[in-house]
Amino acid sequence: MKFLKRNIGRIVLTGLVLVILFAWFARPPFSWTFGLLILVGAFGALVTDANYAARRIFSLIPVLLIVSFVVFSLMSSLPGDPALTILGAGATAESIAQLNQELGFDQPFFNRYGNWMGDVIVGDLGTSRILREDVADGISRSITPTLQLMAYSLILAVLIAVPAGMYSGYKNGTRQDRIISYTMLGFLAIPNFVLALVLVLFLAVGGVTIFGVDIGFRWLPAARYVPIGAGWSDHLKHMLLPSLSLAMSQAAVFMRLLRSDMIGTLRLPFIDLARSKGLKTGRILFRHALRPSSFTLITVMGLSVGSLIGGALITEYVFTLPGVGSYIFTGIFKRDFVAVQGAVLVISTLFIVVLTFSDLLYLALDPRLKHQSEAA
Amino acid sequence: MAGSGNLHLREQEKPLLRVEDLVVNFLSAGGETVQAVSGFSIDVLEGETLGLVGESGCGKSTTARAIIQSPKPTAGSIQLDGVELTELDDEEMRRTRPILQMIFQDPISSLNPRRTIRDVVAEPLYVWWEEETGRLAIASWFEKTGNLFQKISSKFSRPARILAPLAWLSLIFWLVSEASDERSLETWLSWLKTPAQFIGFPVLFILAAMAAALSVVGAVWLVLAVILPFGVISGKFGSVTNTVGLTGLFTSLFAVVFLFFRTWSSLGGVAHWLSSGILLLAVGFLAVWSLLACREPSRAGSSALAVLVFMLFAIQVFYIVGLDGNTKLAVFSLSAAVDGILYWLIARRYKLARAQMRQRAEPEVKRVLEAVGMEVEGSLERKPHEFSGGQAQRISIARALILNPKVVICDEPVSALDVSVQAQILNLLEDMKAAYGLTLVFIAHDLAVVKNISDRVAVMYLGKICEVGPPELLYSAPQHPYTRLLIDAIPRPDPEFDQRNAVRIEGELPSPLAPPSGCRFRTRCPNVQAKCSTEEPQMKEVASGHYVACHYPADSELNQ
Amino acid sequence: MIKLKLRKRTREVDETSRTNNSLGLMFWAAVSFLAVLTFCAIFADILPFKNPTQTFKGFNKNGPSGSFLLGNDGVGRDILSRVVYGAQTSLVIAVVGTSIALIIGGSIGLAAGYYRGKVDRLLTIMLNTTLIIPPLILFISLILFLDPAAERRMFILIFTFALLSIAPIGRVVRANTMAWSEREFVLAAQTIGARNGRVMFREILPNVAPSLISYSLIVMATLIIVEGAVAFLGLSVPSPTPTWGDMINKGRPHLDVAPHITLMPALSMFLTVLSLNFIGDKLQEKFESKAAIL
């Protein structure tokens, strides 16, 4: 209560700004992004310090502006005349000029950027003439498989990394530790598209035949996306291979981090205290050692969303999932810049929001940092 | 405690070091102001030892660092031998540093773990010799060239400050336009391709610069872009060593830009992308190299050189990958041979110069190491971590003494050491003081440590001085409540005295973010009165040379 | 009240759990693999490799055999020589990209960590701006923006890879420099009158260098993977220049009949990256245990 009283002004202000933002961005996919932003802000205000959370959220505004500017200037300086692409080779000079005028391409760069930003702020990412569809709708549709893929991979990676990292940190220096560490180092060295192909080869298409012996299975489907609506088990079955191939290298990164932090934590005196109280090893590991060891892991998990996005694009390509990756690639190959810049903007925004979230989470988990930010 | 006023400064005598109204404020991580030192004044006469005592966190180390100007204090005046240190610019301060040395608390951490004791102790000499020899070498070069560059640079230094950025801008524009001209590009390329394979990159670089100079426009801009900054720099920086280094850097930068635009617009095939990456790297290498080359070598310099030599080699290897099959082996062996000779020459020069400098420094190093009581035999080539704390502290003292300083600030030099070693180091400092005629500022958190070696003791609390006086008076008749508490806290060898009855200072040190009003000691003072929270006590003389900042000092009526 | 007696953990326990100081057989195996690969890549023209672009009629999708050690690809080219020539591309991009990032990121990190304050804030902002767009997306955009017709793809690849590696390297150097700048020997060097440049390059850099070197090996490994991914998407150096990623992609349609077309380049990529990671790890371990003594 004291906390609420002390920070009431900040909380109201933050809330107000966020509500206004939300109202502005009331169209998907931006409504989710900013819905997420509100969650992040509220979360941050609750677990850390309202003042700090508000500052973090506000400091996102210039960052988002930079991103939008970079994206827009990159896309708008791509060579090739978009009007010509739309109209095809048979276009006359007048019709091109007319279309350019219609699309606003005859205006100066900063005017175009301003117009575009104005539209983006109200959630209008433009209309793709080539895909003949509203870009915001297209992204909302195609982002679902991508987000699913990323979420499953992150969950898988954590599920693999946490026990492996804890066990191998606990068994530091033994043979078990070395086996786990080297295996994970191996997974770190396999690019996800290679892993995807290998998994497909051995688990989906039947594997290789060496000296007449078949090594491999036909357990899982190799490609195709099945939405959740068509049945959970079918959906998960189809998503397993893509998620697994994306998850392993992340799991390796997480596991190595957790392992080294775990080793550090297990050397601290409070673990000795716990041990001398007669607690069981498992309890010590999970209840006492896991939390202080997971701080770096959480920051890195936030950062890993960047490589997850990149990996997801490639995984989608391998497994022909209709996600944002294929949306962007179609856009690129058809020279549909409106679609591409919209998709890149949305992804980058999501990325930044997730980064902020992981920062706040880190702050919430590590009481030392919280103390620092309060002192500050 | 913690008074203001400068009554205790001895105006009539000429102090060697005089600190007046020193204020050091920090910004804390959250943007609040930490008042580490507020209005600290002291003076130290030549040959005197000042003991500065206070709890940890009271600002004594901050004071020491403010005196050596790193970081510079927020306000106040620090005079060393009549020179106002706070007004010196960085370069002037740097030149003043040899007479003002410091010894640090943590003996191991104050020695670079990667260098041998010989180099650690001789480093001050290297620093100043290198500048001297550098300056001499460049000076003779100036004479030979008829002072041409100096003339140009002095003449152009003012306009160059305005023109140089313009020149650079124009150069870039020129390069862009030049690079878009297909025909001239081919000529550039043909010049660059053939000799580079055989002669190696320094030559390639010179060729590139010459090629630029060959074009008339290029020549004009080359003059503007390279020689004018020369003037700017030599006007700005005192040392010519830097000037030549930076000129090399500028030239290489120029080449980077030039090559970047060239490769940007012209390269297509495999061989060419390779060469473009390589050329960029090569000029990067040259930039660093030209900086290093005009300095006298030392251990670290030569290891940096080794890295660069390896890089140059790698660059060539990758350049050669891009060549056609049959010429590859021939080109490879030829260029490797040429490089080998080149590297050997460079390495020899560095090795020689390094050996010379080592040799020149050796007697000095031995002298100071012996003076501080170190076994010289066998310790010169060892690394700091092979020594004990006490030995490492002796090495630190040797390093501080090698430049023959006037003032040495000892920042808790014994608090990280074993008690048995403390006395040795204290005695050593006394001896050194006598032998070298030093003036010491001795910082400690414990009155006992400074008792015997100080001529004057100042007690500090939360950024201010409480009491100053000669040790005889201060220890026998402490006036300030804080001093009394500190003296009571000194363990006594008296069996009658029950240590547990010793007075304890209660409470914690208040936060320097918001120091208490009035007397800063009032939150913990046993004698606190109403006046203490409203009025800040001023320095007053209680006995000859004994000053205290307290409203109710020990001898005052109130305490009787 | 029961007082808990704490078991005092002794230093020896930690010492024994630390890995022994020798680098081990695996390390040297990794080094020699990389050495052989680099040697073959550099002298591919002189060594008896087949022409990587020549198609051998009738050998399509053949498995490994006496004359074609790793078999033939979908159109009958020799996979071994294509792997070796592909190594050229990967290694050059990784090494040159990392070196450029090392020079630029290293100096930025050194300056930011040493000067702190405003310099640090400015340089950190510079580093962070390269991180705000997810790497692969930024990468694809840059490639398409800078070089749509694949005329100087290699140059662009190196340029963008270097750009993307500057921030991670810069951060590592900055953090390390900050930690070392706390040490009093840095203040001591300033006190004897050394210039900032001298302090940075002679006092701090030699201490930062070990972790920098091992980290840059890991960056190199990452670059090889990213190059593979980009080539896999068909955006790396255009054919006929062989690249591993492109070979993997081209083998996909034959995955069920002739998996070796995909697996061979994948394996070489895997081994290269594994070796680099392993060497980087081992070196770091060694330097760290050494730094703990200092």
Ligand code: SF4
């Ligand atoms: S008596 Fe008053 S002025 Fe003197 S030290 Fe105590 S609080 Fe300060």
